[in-house]
Amino acid sequence: MGQVPFAAILGGAKISGKIDVITNLMDKVDYLMIGGGMVFTFSKAMGNPIGDSLLEEDKLDLAKEIIEKVKSSRAKLVFPSDIVAAREISDTADTSVVVVTHDPKLDDPALMAALPSPAFYVGALGSPKTHARRVERLLAEGVDQAYLNRLHAPIGLNIGGRTPAEIALSIMAEIVAVRHQMPVAHK
Numbered sequence: 001m002g003q004v005p006f007a008a009i010l011g012g013a014k015i016s017g018k019i020d021v022i023t024n025l026m027d028k029v030d031y032l033m034i035g036g037g038m039v040f041t042f043s044k045a046m047g048n049p050i051g052d053s054l055l056e057e058d059k060l061d062l063a064k065e066i067i068e069k070v071k072s073s074r075a076k077l078v079f080p081s082d083i084v085a086a087r088e089i090s091d092t093a094d095t096s097v098v099v100v101t102h103d104p105k106l107d108d109p110a111l112m113a114a115l116p117s118p119a120f121y122v123g124a125l126g127s128p129k130t131h132a133r134r135v136e137r138l139l140a141e142g143v144d145q146a147y148l149n150r151l152h153a154p155i156g157l158n159i160g161g162r163t164p165a166e167i168a169l170s171i172m173a174e175i176v177a178v179r180h181q182m183p184v185a186h187k
Contacts, residue, residue, distance in 0.1 A: 007032075007078075009164040010025075010033070010034055011038070011164075015038045018038065022066055023069075027074050029075050030074065032075040034077065034078070036101055041063050042066075043079065045060050095117070095118070096121035097119045102130075111151065115151060116147055120178060126154055127154060130154075135148055156170030157184065158185070
């Protein structure tokens with residue numbers, strides 16, 4: 001049997017708190033997957049437009065440095081493809097929206113745009129307590145309760161997942177279940 005690829009998933013708002021982890025993982029993993037708000041600093045460092053997204057302006061050179069170092073390491077750097085901005089979520093698109101930054105300044109506007117859209121799935125990461133606070137904020141912003149009723153949160157099927165890979169699997173399982181109109185138990 002061949003060797004199984006080894007991947008690490010890192011997320012968070014800032015690169016600065018993860019420099020040592022990224023550096024240490026470069027020669028240990030096959031795939032280094034970057035998520036969360038720090039994606040935008042890497043994206044900007046690669047010359048991509050990021051609009052008003054979270055940016056550590058003072059870490060752009062560091063992001064470029066990391067990108068170059070990874071090229072000569074064992075790891076392949078992987079970024080989410082879903083950060084590409086779209087003009088619309090159309091009725092004909094097979095669209096799901098997953099909000100995972102843990103930052104209300106980013107999550108709430110995204111949810112306010114996604115909930116009334118034709119996306120077949122809208123979900124947000126967070127504990128039941130975090131979700132209750134999110135619902136309070138969105139109601140205070142005037143989001144209709146009917147829209148909030150279609151929000152999947154805490155996101156993912158309850159499969160007992162604890163690791164990032166298991167949590168990602170639970171999220172994808174829920175998205176597939178909703179897409180195929182299977183009943184999904186509320187947490």
